[in-house]
Amino acid sequence: MRPLPQPSELTRPFWDGAVAHRLLHPRCDACGGAFFPPHAVCPACRAAAWSWQESAGRGTVHSSTVVHRAPQEGFATPYVLAVVDLDEGFELMTNVVGAGALDVTTGRRVRVAWQQVGDSVLPVFEADPEQEDASA
Amino acid sequence: MSSFPKVAVAGVGVTRQARRLEGQDTLQACLEAARLALDDAGMTFDDVDGIAGRWPGPGGTVFHPGSLDWGSMLGLPLRWISDTYPQGIPAALEAAAAIEAGLCSSVLVLGGQAGELGEGAVAPYTRPDNEFVATWGAFTAAQFALVAHRYLHTYGVAWERVSRVAVTIRNHGHANSEAVMFGRGPYAIDDVMSAPRIAEPFGRLDLCLANEGAAAMVITSESRARDTGRPVVRIVGGGCEWHRQQYVQPARYEDVGMIGQDAARRAYEASGLTHDDLDVLQLYDVNSFEVVRQLEVLGFCGQGEGADFLDDVDISLGGTLPVNTDGGLMSHSHIGWGAPTLRIVEAVRQLRGEAGTRQVPGARTAMAGGAGSGAQYYNLLLLQRG
Numbered sequence: 360m361r362p363l364p365q366p367s368e369l370t371r372p373f374w375d376g377a378v379a380h381r382l383l384h385p386r387c388d389a390c391g392g393a394f395f396p397p398h399a400v401c402p403a404c405r406a407a408a409w410s411w412q413e414s415a416g417r418g419t420v421h422s423s424t425v426v427h428r429a430p431q432e433g434f435a436t437p438y439v440l441a442v443v444d445l446d447e448g449f450e451l452m453t454n455v456v457g458a459g460a461l462d463v464t465t466g467r468r469v470r471v472a473w474q475q476v477g478d479s480v481l482p483v484f485e486a487d488p489e490q491e492d493a494s495a
Numbered sequence: 496m497s498s499f500p501k502v503a504v505a506g507v508g509v510t511r512q513a514r515r516l517e518g519q520d521t522l523q524a525c526l527e528a529a530r531l532a533l534d535d536a537g538m539t540f541d542d543v544d545g546i547a548g549r550w551p552g553p554g555g556t557v558f559h560p561g562s563l564d565w566g567s568m569l570g571l572p573l574r575w576i577s578d579t580y581p582q583g584i585p586a587a588l589e590a591a592a593a594i595e596a597g598l599c600s601s602v603l604v605l606g607g608q609a610g611e612l613g614e615g616a617v618a619p620y621t622r623p624d625n626e627f628v629a630t631w632g633a634f635t636a637a638q639f640a641l642v643a644h645r646y647l648h649t650y651g652v653a654w655e656r657v658s659r660v661a662v663t664i665r666n667h668g669h670a671n672s673e674a675v676m677f678g679r680g681p682y683a684i685d686d687v688m689s690a691p692r693i694a695e696p697f698g699r700l701d702l703c704l705a706n707e708g709a710a711a712m713v714i715t716s717e718s719r720a721r722d723t724g725r726p727v728v729r730i731v732g733g734g735c736e737w738h739r740q741q742y743v744q745p746a747r748y749e750d751v752g753m754i755g756q757d758a759a760r761r762a763y764e765a766s767g768l769t770h771d772d773l774d775v776l777q778l779y780d781v782n783s784f785e786v787v788r789q790l791e792v793l794g795f796c797g798q799g800e801g802a803d804f805l806d807d808v809d810i811s812l813g814g815t816l817p818v819n820t821d822g823g824l825m826s827h828s829h830i831g832w833g834a835p836t837l838r839i840v841e842a843v844r845q846l847r848g849e850a851g852t853r854q855v856p857g858a859r860t861a862m863a864g865g866a867g868s869g870a871q872y873y874n875l876l877l878l879q880r881g
């Protein structure tokens with residue numbers, strides 16, 4: 360069985376947001392910096408005050424790997440594990456899915472998509488048909 | 496002249512390293528390794544007043560899980576403990592500082608695993624149980640692959656030119672009768688490149704083992720080590736470096752690609768040595784990319800130039816810079832939390848001239864490394880004979 364997120368009090372808004380197809384991330388009230396995952400204080404300036412902000416869900420693949428052997432059952436192989444840099448200035452570890460996913464690599468523009476797994480909704484990414492790569 | 500505390504590795508001990516140690520548990524295996532290390536040092540448990548080791552259970556105290564439980568079971572009044580994460584090099588460095596400060600005199604470092612690994616499944620410590628890790632099917636090898644992929648993209652290096660280090664290291668293990676993969680091979684680059692892919696660019700033969708066994712070592716003052724009459728291997732420098740929360744926070748090549756460089760600089764400074772002085776390297780070869788990256792970090796070549804360096808320098812036994820002479824984590828053994836100590840054990844054996852058929856002639860100075868870029872921390876130890 361594929362592991363599904365078990366949210367903590369700190370992370371629950373992120374996963375609740377996903378159910379509503381909203382990609383949320385912490386942004387510091389003091390320095391304005393975006394970060395992920397959520398922490399008690401902003402990693403840039405240590406301010407305790409930060410707020411959940413909604414991302415437009417567009418970003419660029421920082422790096423990716425095609426996984427052929429999953430660490431446990433419940434994952435259909437091959438699948439793409441990626442680090443995506445969102446335009447708002449935070450990063451997410453995620454999966455790239457959809458047509459041509461295995462060819463999506465560093466520099467490719469991607470946009471969020473929503474994947475229902477069991478009772479959870481996961482923010483995954485797919486190649487952005489409107490933008491080929493970050494330099495375009 | 497070294498400014499590092501005057502300490503030595505007085506003894507090392509390893510159990511049999513195997514795919515599985517049937518009928519044993521981690522506690523028994525660690526105990527056996529500890530006895531062997533003490534015998535090797537010419538000491539007994541009664542000489543030990545400091546311990547660094549993860550307690551595998553069963554049982555254990557509630558508030559100090561770890562080293563204290565070892566002291567309790569062994570009936571030792573302890574003066575110093577370290578629940579260092581992970582074991583190996585950070586434990587050796589902490590022990591050196593504690594001995595220098597007069598907090599204790601002789602430290603036992605131990606770790607390993609037995610009767611724990613299931614069939615087929617990846618080792619539990621390779622898949623962190625976290626909502627931002629497990630959800631995406633991430634595991635340690637895949638996270639290192641993200642760093643390696645970015646490196647290849649940045650420097651335009653063909654994977655084959657990196658992956659070839661797996662051939663060298665695996666062939667060292669092929670020839671080492673103590674290695675889990677003894678007799679498996681020899682390998683050629685085509686074998687490594689055509690092995691089943693795990694997480695690109697890594698194939699099965701690019702990655703380390705996950706097997707069973709235990710390892711231990713005794714750290715004591717240099718003067719006390721000399722009293723044992725055994726060949727003395729001094730710790731002459733070392734350093735550690737951590738970046739961000741490992742695995743939960745994605746590892747980015749730009750941040751962690753050179754992790755270890757600063758630790759190495761400090762280690763060289765404390766020891767008065769440079770990379771040119773190192774006769775043999777025991778790198779932390781969790782995958783083939785890490786071997787190349789660590790050569791860059793240690794100063795043997797510039798960033799992104801590791802593959803070019805391998806064109807010019809032979810890192811095999813008989814070459815000018817022998818690396819992972821026992822077969823490393825890929826072919827000799829990877830025993831979880833005990834694995835970092837294995838890298839030190841091989842360095843010590845080489846410096847004592849006790850490495851048998853894999854002895855590097857005249858080896859006087861060695862380096863042992865731990866962890867890597869995907870884990871977002873690195874540490875190293877410089878050791879010298881005499």
Ligand SMILES: [Zn+2]
Nearest residue numbers: 387390401404
């Ligand atoms: Zn801030």
